[in-house]
Amino acid sequence: MISCRSILFVRLPCQPLYPVGLTYLATHLHKHFPDLRQQIIDLSLLPKHKRRSYLKELVEAFRPDILAFSWRDIQIFAPHEGDSSLETAFNFFYSPNPFKRAVSAIKGLGLMGRYYSNIRENLSILRESHRHWGKSTKIVLGGSAFSAFYEQLLCDLPEGVLGMIGEGEEILRKMVGGESLEGCRVAVRRNNKFQVYQQFSPIDISDLHVDFDFLTGIFPQISSYKDRAIGVQTKRGCHFKCAFCIYPFIEGNTIRYRKPEYIVDEVTEHARRSGMDRFWFTDAQFIPGPSAVHHCSEVLERLTATGLDIRWSSYIRTSLITPELSRLMVASGLEDLEVSITSGDQGILNNLWMGFNLEDLIRGCRYLKEAGFKGKIILNYSLNSPGETAETLQKCVESYRRIASIFQESQVFPFIFFIGIQPHSEIEKRLIREGHLSADYNPLSLSPFTARKMFYNPPPLDRVIGRACLKAWAHPSDNPGRDILLNLESGLTAKNIY
Numbered sequence: 001m002i003s004c005r006s007i008l009f010v011r012l013p014c015q016p017l018y019p020v021g022l023t024y025l026a027t028h029l030h031k032h033f034p035d036l037r038q039q040i041i042d043l044s045l046l047p048k049h050k051r052r053s054y055l056k057e058l059v060e061a062f063r064p065d066i067l068a069f070s071w072r073d074i075q076i077f078a079p080h081e082g083d084s085s086l087e088t089a090f091n092f093f094y095s096p097n098p099f100k101r102a103v104s105a106i107k108g109l110g111l112m113g114r115y116y117s118n119i120r121e122n123l124s125i126l127r128e129s130h131r132h133w134g135k136s137t138k139i140v141l142g143g144s145a146f147s148a149f150y151e152q153l154l155c156d157l158p159e160g161v162l163g164m165i166g167e168g169e170e171i172l173r174k175m176v177g178g179e180s181l182e183g184c185r186v187a188v189r190r191n192n193k194f195q196v197y198q199q200f201s202p203i204d205i206s207d208l209h210v211d212f213d214f215l216t217g218i219f220p221q222i223s224s225y226k227d228r229a230i231g232v233q234t235k236r237g238c239h240f241k242c243a244f245c246i247y248p249f250i251e252g253n254t255i256r257y258r259k260p261e262y263i264v265d266e267v268t269e270h271a272r273r274s275g276m277d278r279f280w281f282t283d284a285q286f287i288p289g290p291s292a293v294h295h296c297s298e299v300l301e302r303l304t305a306t307g308l309d310i311r312w313s314s315y316i317r318t319s320l321i322t323p324e325l326s327r328l329m330v331a332s333g334l335e336d337l338e339v340s341i342t343s344g345d346q347g348i349l350n351n352l353w354m355g356f357n358l359e360d361l362i363r364g365c366r367y368l369k370e371a372g373f374k375g376k377i378i379l380n381y382s383l384n385s386p387g388e389t390a391e392t393l394q395k396c397v398e399s400y401r402r403i404a405s406i407f408q409e410s411q412v413f414p415f416i417f418f419i420g421i422q423p424h425s426e427i428e429k430r431l432i433r434e435g436h437l438s439a440d441y442n443p444l445s446l447s448p449f450t451a452r453k454m455f456y457n458p459p460p461l462d463r464v465i466g467r468a469c470l471k472a473w474a475h476p477s478d479n480p481g482r483d484i485l486l487n488l489e490s491g492l493t494a495k496n497i498y
C-alpha cells in the first residue's frame, strides 16, 4: 500500500556540497515504491534572493504529499582553509593590543551575523512552508545538523513539523507506505512539550545501489558540484566512543557495509557522466577496525581496476592501516589525508576514550610513506583537552615532529582545533557534571561568553596557546599549524607560562 504519491526533498541552504544523504533516501524509496514521484532540490545552489520564490513555484507545480527538508550544517566555522573565525576570537580574547581587540570585536559581530542569519533563513523557510502548505502536505525535517540540535530547532518551529533523527531511509519508507512510525527516531513538539522516540534500529545498507538514470531525472542539479569532492558512503555507523564525537549518535554504533561493487559503480557513474574526479568517502571512519580491512581492500582493489583517474579521501585512522592496505590506498588515488590525532599524549587520548594507540597511528604513517604516499597529511589536534598540561602539550609538538620526519616536512600540516562541545556527546555530560556548563545552556548560542565555554580552551593554558596562535598568524606562512606548535613549544619553555 502506498499512502503518499510524491515527495520533494529540499536541502536547506548551507555551503554547497553534494547532498549524498538525499540521493540515498531517494534511491531507497525508489526501490520500494517505483511509482512514487520524487524530486531533489538544493537551495544552496540558488542565489539567496531567489530561494523562496523558486521553492514556492516548485512546490506549487510538483504538489508533493511530503515536503522533506534536510539540514546539514549549523556550526559553519572551521579554523582553517582561510576561515578567520578562530583568529578573530583569539585576537578578541588574548591580544595584548587593545586596537586589535576592538577590530576583532567588530569582525566577530560580522561572523555572528553570518551564523545567525543562516539559522534564521532556514527556520523561516520551514515556517513559511508550514504556513503555505502545512495543511495539505506533511512537512518533515532531518539531516545531521537537525539530528544534533533537534531540541533547540524544534522549539523555533511550528508544532506540525515532524523531526526525524539520524538515518532516514526506514522512517520515510514507513511514512510513504502509510505505516505507523512507532519505534522510529522521531521528535515532535506538542503543546509545548517534546516527544522524542530514540529507539534505534540500524538498517541494512548492503544493497544500496544508486540508479543514475533515475537519479539524474529527479535531481537536475546533480552535476553542479564539480569544484568539491563528491561524497560516497562505503559503510555506516561508528563503534568508537570518542568523548566529544556525536557520529555514533547520528549514524548508530553498529557498522554496516555496502557491497564494494555498488560503491565503485557509484564512483564510476559520477566520473563517467559528469566528469567528477574527486571523492570523499563520507564514513565516520574509513577503517573503523581490523575487521573492516577486508572490505576497504576490496573497495580499493575494485576502484584501482576501473583505471579511473580519480582522487579520494576520507577520515582515516592510520593506526589501522596495514602495509598491504597502504599500497592499495596509494594505488587507488588517495589524495590528502585528515588524521584526527587529537593529542600527542596517550593519557589524554585515553581520557577522551579515543580507542587508538598513538604508536600504531605513527606506524601507519610509516606504511603510507613506504607505499609512496605523496599527498598532504593533515593532523587534527584538539589542544587543551581535559587533563592537558605543559608536558602533554609538549608531547603534541613531539608527535608532530615524529610524523613530519617520516614524510617530507612540506607534506605534514597540523591543524589546530579545540574540542567543540556538542549535545549528545559524553564530554557535554562530563562538563555539565563538573559545572563548566550549566544544564540549560543553549548549544546554538554564539555570544562571546557562550562561545568561550563551548569551544573548550580553559585556563590556565588558554593564554599560552592563544598567544602562540596570534604570533603565528602575525607572520602568515603556508603552514600556520606548524608555526603555532613551534611557538607553543617556545612559550612553554619560557619561565612564566601561566
Ligand code: B12
Binding pocket: 014, 015, 016, 017, 018, 019, 020, 021, 022, 024, 025, 068, 069, 070, 071, 072, 073, 074, 075, 076, 077, 078, 140, 141, 142, 143, 144, 145, 148, 164, 166, 167, 168, 169, 171, 172, 228, 229, 230, 231, 232, 233, 246, 247, 248, 250, 251, 280, 281, 282, 283, 284, 422
Ligand atoms: C563526511 C563529513 C564531512 C566531509 C564531507 C565530504 C563530502 N564531500 O561530502 C567534510 C570533511 C568535507 C566535511 C566538512 C564539513 N562538515 Co562534516 N561531516 C561529515 C560526516 C562525518 C558525514 C556526513 C555524510 O555525508 N554522511 C553520509 C550521508 C549518507 O548521510 P547524511 O547526509 O547525513 O544523510 C543521512 C541522514 O542525515 C538522514 N537525512 C538527511 N537529510 C534528511 C532529511 C530527512 C527528511 C530525513 C528523514 C532524513 C535525512 O538520512 C540520510 C541517509 O540515512 C558528518 C558526521 C556524521 N557522521 O554524520 C559530519 C557533519 C555533517 N559535518 C559537520 C560540519 C559542521 C561540517 C563543516 C561545516 C565543518 C566546518 N566547520 O568546516 C564542513 C562543511 C561542509 C560543507 N557543507 O561544505 C557537522 C554538521 C552539524 C553541525 N554541527 O553543524 C557534522 C554532523 C559533524 C559534527 N560533529 O557535528 N564533513
